[in-house]
Amino acid sequence: xxxxxxxxxxxIDKAIERLCVWNESDYKERIETEFSEAVDVSLDENGQxxxxxxxxxxxxxxxxxxxxxxxxxxxxxxxxxxxxxGNEFVFAGYNDxxxxxxxxxxENGIVTKNFIExxxxxxxxxxxxxxxxxxxxxxxxxxxxxxxxxVYSDEGIVIIF
Numbered sequence: 001x002x003x004x005x006x007x008x009x010x011x012i013d014k015a016i017e018r019l020c021v022w023n024e025s026d027y028k029e030r031i032e033t034e035f036s037e038a039v040d041v042s043l044d045e046n047g048q049x050x051x052x053x054x055x056x057x058x059x060x061x062x063x064x065x066x067x068x069x070x071x072x073x074x075x076x077x078x079x080x081x082x083x084x085x086g087n088e089f090v091f092a093g094y095n096d097x098x099x100x101x102x103x104x105x106x107e108n109g110i111v112t113k114n115f116i117e118x119x120x121x122x123x124x125x126x127x128x129x130x131x132x133x134x135x136x137x138x139x140x141x142x143x144x145x146x147x148x149x150x151v152y153s154d155e156g157i158v159i160i161f
Contacts, residue, residue, distance in 0.1 A: 001094075001095070001096055001097075002070070002093070002094065002095035002096070002097065003066075003093060003094065003145055003146075004066075004067040004070065004072065004073055004092070004093025004094075004102075005064055005065060005066045005067060005091075005092060005093065005145075005151055006064075006065050006067070006072060006080070006089065006090065006091040006092075007062045007063065007064040007065065007089070007090050007150060007151070008062065008063055008083075008084060008087050008088070008089050009061055009062050009087050009088035009089070010062075010063055010087050011058065011061075011063065012056065012057070012058040012063045012157075014063075015056075015063035015065075016056065016063070016157075016159065018083065018085075019065070019083070019159075022082065022083045023161055025161060027159040027160055027161050028050070028051060028160050028161060029050065029158070029159070029160040030157055030158070030159050030160075031157065031158045031159075031160075032155075032156075032157055033055075033155075033156065033157070033158055034154055034155055034156075035055065035152075035153060035154050035155070035156065038055040038066075038068060038156070038158050039068060041158050042068050042069065042158055042160060049068075049069040050160045051069070051160045051161050052069055052071035052072070052160070052161040053067075053068040053069040053071075053158060053159075053160050053161075054066065054067060054068060054072075054158065054159050054160075054161075055068055055156050055157070055158055056156055056157045056158070056159055057153035057155065057156035057157070058153075059150045059151075059152075059153060060150060062088075062150050064150060064151055064153070066151070067093070068158070071161075072091070073093060073102060074102075075091070077104045077106075077111045077114040078111075080104050080106060080111075081106055081109065081111055084106045084109070085109070086108065086109050088106065088107055088108075089104070089105070089106040090103075090104070090105050090106075090148075091103070091104040092104075092141060092144055092145045092148065093141075093145065094138055094141050094142045094145055096138075096142065098118075098119065098120060099117070099118075099119035099120075099138055100117065100118045100119065100120075100138065101115070101116070101117050101137075101138035101139075101140075101141035101142060102115065102116050102117075102141065103115040103132070103135055103141045103144060105129070105131040105132060107131065111128075111129060112129045112130070112131025112132075113128070113129040113130070113131035113132050113135065114126055114127075114128040114129055115127050115128070115135050115141065117137055117138045117141070119138075132144070
């Protein structure tokens with residue numbers, strides 16, 4: 001598995017608008033869809049991603065961006081801090097096929113957790129901050145991702161950049 005998402009404590013319209021500004025471009029497509037169809041509407045007639053594709057929805061005051069095509073991994077904590085501004089923010093993802101995990105938590109404009117573990121590039125591994133003290137390896141991040149109750153919605157929007 002390789003789930004990856006980021007979420008921000010901001011309503012969906014403002015969060016999408018902020019993402020467009022941060023990406024320095026508007027999205028090409030916005031498609032209302034069910035979760036079960038999110039990948040299908042993100043692919044072209046040849047089965048290729050139409051671009052950078054996100055499944056977006058709101059849950060308990062958070063806007064969640066599920067990264068369908070993998071375009072938002074390996075973005076540094078300071079760049080995410082620019083996106084988050086003063087809002088609470090979480091980026092989390094893992095890939096159990098290559099033993100990779102990443103977790104960034106931002107609260108009140110401060111990076112409280114910055115964790116990266118990459119089996120293939122151990123020189124890039126980072127474990128800074130105590131925002132979530134029990135994150136010590138990629139399996140801890142996988143547990144965080146799998147247990148995050150804010151991450152799932154039957155209905156949402158696919159946005160494609």
